[in-house]
Amino acid sequence: MKHKKVSFLKENGEFSLSLLSFGIVHVKKSKEHKRSVNYYWNTRTQEIIIGSGTLRNHNSIPSIAHLFNYKRSSADLSREEIQLGDSVCVLLNTTAALFLFGSIVGIDKSKKGTYFHILPHDKMFPFQLNRVIKVKHQKNNIYLLNDGANERHEYMATKNLAFAKYQYQVEFVEFIISYIKIAPLVISYASDKSKIINEKTLLQCHKVLFEHIYSWAGEYRTHPVVVGDKERPTMEHDEIRKALKASLRACTKRELEKIKSREQLVLKLATLHAELAWIHPFEDGNGRSIRLFLQIVAATMGYEFDMEKLDGSNKNKRAYHYAVRCAIHNNKRNLIALISRAIKEL
Known part of the structure; x- marks a missing residue:
């Protein structure tokens, strides 16, 4: 299986990118315990997959890994750096929802700042059902909870008011x-x-x-x-x-x-x-x-x-x-x- 680099246009350092534009896309390669691990986004299942074992039937997969130079390992949850594919929480403090739990599925960079596209994990999240929410990245407003890899194996949360899908979010x-x-x-x-x-x-x-x-x-x-x-x-x-x-x-x-x-x-x-x-x-x-x-x-x-x-x-x-x-x-x-x-x- 080959990774095919996606060409990308930046104008004066400004750009917009969404993982949802792809069926499956290679997001990044991360060093973990002296080995390299590939992270892929699957839009159909709306999840991050690590390793390429489940993708052997694909001859070529588009890759955006060359577009981002992440400084820390994706599995290092002590990092402040937010990466594509991460599972995060945003403190909204609104009457409809205090918290937003979701996956980072895109990014906008402009003179106004950096905006992350967050796909809510709970399909009943009250704002823009089944659509991404763009959140401006500011200090201490987006909290990294997980690298997003293979979350289907996480313990599911019981029914709750916080729109949390997984127990670690609760x-x-x-x-x-x-x-x-x-x-x-x-x-x-x-x-x-x-x-x-x-x-x-x-x-x-x-x-x-x-x-x-x-x-x-x-x-x-x-x-x-x-x-x-x-x-x-x-x-x-x-x-x-x-x-x-x-x-x-x-x-x-x-x-x-x-x-x-x-x-x-x-x-x-x-x-x-x-x-x-x-x-x-x-x-x-x-x-x-x-x-x-x-x-x-x-x-x-x-x-x-x-x-x-x-x-x-x-x-x-x-x-x-x-x-x-x-x-x-x-x-x-x-x-x-x-x-x-x-x-x-x-």
């Missing part, structure tokens, strides 16, 4: 929302002593974290849920409200005023976490909502909760998840140790 939304929303909510409770911590607080935590992602944010689950495998069932859904009311009595002002030491606070947080994890009130997002709830409790007691100690790395996550599983079965030793390391006085 996780990006969760990260952004958490970054924006968590601090103001925690501060609002820590600074206003008249605020009551109760069942509504937990619902508010879930709502704040997921209202832009799921229609059921801030609502209790209505069906049984098993975490991980059949050996990890959770509380029956029709017992959730009653169990929460009983568990959260520990957060009344009278009960919190009984806490006189850091050790007592740690035990209180560990006990709450174990009980809420077993109750598992929501369809998804329980862990994040519980941790935010515990942050609020800790802040009202004058303590900061450093979540990096629990989920800041894969190693920390494994230790934390194991500790929670043990705590559910009434062995809180590991969870107490983790929470003790995570909190410090404000």
Whole structure:
């Protein structure tokens, strides 16, 4: 199979190029682990393909690789450079959509700046259905999420409000929302002593974290849920409200005023976490909502909760998840140790 260079006309450095003008086109050749990898765009399937194994029946494929001199490997997701074929997110912050997830399928360069053509991954994206959206490239407005290669093998996202097709895109939304929303909510409770911590607080935590992602944010689950495998069932859904009311009595002002030491606070947080994890009130997002709830409790007691100690790395996550599983079965030793390391006085 041969690559046939596409001739290209530039006028005073200005040009426009779209991958959608081709059936299949060779986009770039990238160095990865001391070998060269070819990237192709397939307009019919609307995806990037790497390698040429699936293209053996093609005698000649047009190539635009010579037109762009990319400085970084396409697989290096730490790069700031945006390349054709990349899977990206644009923060739109409009009432119709907060995020745009899509593939870079073209580029316009002119005196006005560089505009990337973004083909939305979700066909129901509200602006220009099934058509590209041109976004001016500015600092920190387009976020690289993936090199776009063979995305058909990525985990698909469940139905959501963020127009995210893949799970890694949902996780990006969760990260952004958490970054924006968590601090103001925690501060609002820590600074206003008249605020009551109760069942509504937990619902508010879930709502704040997921209202832009799921229609059921801030609502209790209505069906049984098993975490991980059949050996990890959770509380029956029709017992959730009653169990929460009983568990959260520990957060009344009278009960919190009984806490006189850091050790007592740690035990209180560990006990709450174990009980809420077993109750598992929501369809998804329980862990994040519980941790935010515990942050609020800790802040009202004058303590900061450093979540990096629990989920800041894969190693920390494994230790934390194991500790929670043990705590559910009434062995809180590991969870107490983790929470003790995570909190410090404000």
